Amino acid sequence: MAIALTIAGSDSGGGAGIQADLKTFSALGVYGASVLTAVTAQNTRTVAAVHAIPPQMIHAQIRAVLDDLDVRAVKIGMLGSAEAARAVADALAGRGLPVVLDPVMIAKSGDPLIEDEAIAALKDRLLPQATVLTPNLPEAARLLGRAPAEDEAEVLAQGKALLALGPRWVLMKGGHAGGAICTDRLVGPERRDHAAPRLATRNTHGTGCTLSSAIAAGLAQGMAVPAAVERAHGWLHGAILAADRLRIGSGHGPVHHFHQWWPA
Structure with missing residues (x-):
C-alpha cells in the first residue's frame, strides 16, 4: 500500500487543507496520514x-507517523509561522523522502494564511528539502520579492530563480494568469507544459492543495515527477469540471475530489 503524509492546516469547511489532501490521496488509491499545523474556522466565504x-506538537506528530508508517512521499501545505x-x-531532515511543497500564503477568500517572518524560514529551511515546489504566480513573486509574472518569459525566469533556492523541480501554476488556456509550467531537469481550457466556475476552493497532494500521491506510488505532475x-x-455539481456553500465551493467515483 502506497502511503503519503500531508502536513497542513485543517479546513473546517472541508474543501482545502488536510481534508482536501486526504480526499485526494483516497481518490488516487493512496493511504493518507496527516499532521496538523493549524486549525481554522473556515467556510467557502x-x-x-x-x-x-505548537511547534513541538507538529514535530511529535511527524515523528510518530514516520517512525511507524512506511511513508513514501510528503506533501507540505499551510505552515503559518516560522516556528512551524x-x-x-527539523522533523524531515535526513529522512530522504520526496517532498511536495505548496507555499500556501492566501486563502481563496483572500485571507492571509502565513506570517511575513515565516517566508524566510520557508526559503531557508524547506525549499532546499523540496522535490517539487508548487507556487501560484503571486506566491512565486512573494518568495522572490518580485512583481507577479505577466508573460511566459517572466514565468520561466521566476521558476528558474526559485530552482536556485534549492528545490529540484518547480511547477509554476497558471491559475492566476489570464487567457482562455490555463498552463502550468514545470521547470527543473527537464521542461514540461501542461495546458487545459480555463473553466468558468467559482468553485475552485482547495485547487492548490489538491494539485500538490495529487502530485505527492503519484510520487508515493513510484511515479517520476513529470509523470506525477501530468496525471x-x-x-x-476533471475535479474542477465537476465542481459545480456539488453546490457546497455560498462562496468559493470545493472541487469534486471523487468525480471519477460518484456523481453529485
Whole structure:
C-alpha cells in the first residue's frame, strides 16, 4: 500500500487543507496520514479564525507517523509561522523522502494564511528539502520579492530563480494568469507544459492543495515527477469540471475530489 503524509492546516469547511489532501490521496488509491499545523474556522466565504498548533506538537506528530508508517512521499501545505516551518524542516531532515511543497500564503477568500517572518524560514529551511515546489504566480513573486509574472518569459525566469533556492523541480501554476488556456509550467531537469481550457466556475476552493497532494500521491506510488505532475494536472481538471455539481456553500465551493467515483 502506497502511503503519503500531508502536513497542513485543517479546513473546517472541508474543501482545502488536510481534508482536501486526504480526499485526494483516497481518490488516487493512496493511504493518507496527516499532521496538523493549524486549525481554522473556515467556510467557502472566509477564514474567521486560525489556531496554530505548537511547534513541538507538529514535530511529535511527524515523528510518530514516520517512525511507524512506511511513508513514501510528503506533501507540505499551510505552515503559518516560522516556528512551524522550522519544526517541519527539523522533523524531515535526513529522512530522504520526496517532498511536495505548496507555499500556501492566501486563502481563496483572500485571507492571509502565513506570517511575513515565516517566508524566510520557508526559503531557508524547506525549499532546499523540496522535490517539487508548487507556487501560484503571486506566491512565486512573494518568495522572490518580485512583481507577479505577466508573460511566459517572466514565468520561466521566476521558476528558474526559485530552482536556485534549492528545490529540484518547480511547477509554476497558471491559475492566476489570464487567457482562455490555463498552463502550468514545470521547470527543473527537464521542461514540461501542461495546458487545459480555463473553466468558468467559482468553485475552485482547495485547487492548490489538491494539485500538490495529487502530485505527492503519484510520487508515493513510484511515479517520476513529470509523470506525477501530468496525471495530477489532468485529474484536477476533471475535479474542477465537476465542481459545480456539488453546490457546497455560498462562496468559493470545493472541487469534486471523487468525480471519477460518484456523481453529485
